[in-house]
Amino acid sequence: MDTTASPDYILEMHGITKRFPGVLALSDVNLKVRRGQVHAICGENGAGKSTLMKVLSGVYPHGTYEGDIVFEGQPAEFRTTRDSEHLGIVIIHQELALSPFLSIAENIFLGNERAKRGLVNWNATNSEAAKLLERVGLSERPDTRVIDIGVGKQQLVEIAKALSKDVKLLILDEPTAALNDEDSAHLLGLISGLRDHGITSIMISHKLNEIESIADTTTVIRDGKTIETFDMHGDEPVTEERIIRGMVGRSLDQRFPDHESVIGEEVLRIENWTVHHPIDQARAVVENASINVRRGEIVGLAGLMGAGRTELAMSVFGRSYGSHISGQVFKSGQEVQLRTVHDAIRHGLAYATEDRKHYGLNLIATIQANISGVALDKVARMGVIDRNEELKVAELYRRDLNIKTPTVAVLAGKLSGGNQQKVVLSKWIYADPDVLILDEPTRGIDVGAKYEIYTIINRLADEGKAVIVISSELPELLGICDRIYALSQGRVTGEVAREDATQERLMQYMTMEKDVTSR
């Protein structure tokens, strides 16, 4: 097939390349979407799916990427999302963009009000909203506040909002990630219903059973490149295994430092851990999870978005997340109660967050103040900080972990991602814990710095610490962990020793649905 615009395709993206400082996020990506189809895009976290959709919708304006977009046979150069919406491309992000205290109807027409000379026509607003709600199968009054309905229904409001804009191409980013099975089924039904009415959809998902049931075409993206595109109705059946192979089959161009773990006695054991969502308290985000980690051991937690890995870690770490938490924590064989973060730190736990900017660092404080932030008492006497001692400690870690900065008096916010991560690690290492939980320790970090982080993790294990690594990158877990737990939808679905671990095997556990686990 040649690349000239054909009326059969509603969208063609040619040779899209997108660079961020130090990172090649997309490299020569080609995507063609047929009119009236549901086109699934799948790939690991960080493969570049969301970046591609942001290029398409104008979040990254024309000129900040290379390559061409052809929409409905016309070249498109979007400068803002308004430009793309004007042509009927609407993106529904994973984090819903609704205003919680406004009504459903107000949200549907937000920025697009049914108004004349600045005065809103409420009757038109509510009656049109009611029609749209009927179309998406949502039986709520249009004047209900968005905060009063569940996430599943909010997702439907987003779709109603898209429909109000005469959508031609609907992009859904992980639409069912936060939904329960019933809501997911309804949503998927709605998407295929829209297809019958001629609305094309692009659906980003890693739930392979969903893709199998609804997609007409599936494109696999890996490491910022389009790997392959399957016709789901073709002669050759496309199985989950086939898609998984596409998703993970990367060449291992990352190198991991050699490491032989010396594993000792058990340090931390978590049993029957159940956590509910902090707001939607009926929804269990972690269910009956049991894991353990031993001295000198590096244990991985694998799972896709929404699998409950971070929620598990944070709820154990002094109940920093969730509601109705139940289960037991044993530290070196003794059951412990970790009611606050302070308790957790006192019992030798450390949790380095996946979200450095919001939960990890004080960006407007110096590197020095961040490094001493957890174990400040160690550089203080009677509550008075010995600033010289503090500076010495910070300098020690700057050299030891090779934090690239002129001085430790620089604000943490001025550092690159890799160096910020080293500051986070420094502050926890200085607290001298027995168990370190590292949540996505290499997210947003370039390859060179990743290697340094792996070396640090190995060294911590050699010093006799127990390390738990949460990561979305399977090669990373396979490269550094002694043992890996796979989580899916809040449950531990598998435990694999290093020798037996393959990406395919883990991905199978990670995509296990609830009914599958019970069989």
Next chain:
Amino acid sequence: MSTDIKLDPALPPADNERSAMGRRLSGLGGNAREYGIFGALVLIVLLFQILTDGKLLKPNNVVALFQQNAYVMILAIGMVMVIVAGHIDLSVGSVVAFVGGVVAVSMRDWGLNWVVAVLIGLALGALVGAWQGYWVAYVGVPAFIVTLAGMLIFRGLALVVVSETIAGLPNSFIKIATGSVPNWLGFIGKMDVVTLVIGGLAIAAFAIAQFRARASMRKHALQVEPTGAFVAKIVGVGVAIGFLSVILSMSAGGMPIVLIICGVLIVAYSFLMGRTVFGRHIYAIGGNRPAAALSGVNTKRVDFLIFVNIGLLSGAAAIVTTARTGAALAAAGNGFELDAIAACFIGGAAVTGGIGRISGAIVGALIMGVLNMGLSILSVDPSWQQAIKGLVLLFAVAFDLINKRRAGTS
């Protein structure tokens, strides 16, 4: 330069030179704001010194400046801590009136000794702070709401306590705000020796503290600032304190007692904010509250304590204000909260929390004070004075923001 370079063995030489430069620049940048606000104070003083034909810096006017503005300095100390933690306190003016009333009643009606009355005032202030801190820290009501309610509650209680002006307070009490340190040591010409000695001690204490810090850094093999800058800093501060002491020594009474009180509070609280674990926790909470909580900081306890503290300082301000007036008035302390908040923001505190220093807030308070005094000497209409102060606040913060934006984009 040579001391700069050996710090960084990990980096190649080219990077090293750049980092040495960067270190210089960033070092300057960190303090530029502080120097800037200090420079602004000096400029405003000079401006009014010229405009008033030298009346501004007449000894008795300088004493009056401190006596009139002591309450702003005391409140600004507490307020900057509240603001750094990301909160606000709108109630301090009303608390001043309420506590002032109780202190006056305790002396006039209950016949208590003035020392006991002062202690009662401080304790009552702390109690009020604990009340507000409880709602902010443990119930989670936003400080804006809690202290807005407090503003009404304590103004109301002040009206109850001080139904009519309570005058006739003991002389020793009034001296807290209006008195001077006795001239025990006689005079040199027109200059009070006690004032000069206090000034000299302050200079010596500053110099010794600086030398000791430098020696300690040397001992830890840490980099110290260049000798020239170090000497210039001590000489500069020494000359400033000396100049002020000489002026004060020629005033009618000599060293005002409130200035000693303020000085002690400034030093103590600067130490608390800059050197203690508690102070660091305040900055950590203001800079990133969830990150501080995940680092094991007891954010609720810190929030509670900073409100207890500003209550305590409001009690101190109430004592100073009541003593200066010589009477308790129901309308006392009106607008004090705005003076204190303005002082903090002029002094470089960030509205979003995490940034702000005691010294900045004090300079901010002095800028407002000098403006007040200068404009009064020039007999500018009080209504216009208020408008001018408003503009100064707006321009100071806007200037700061523009500066920061420029630094961010460069």
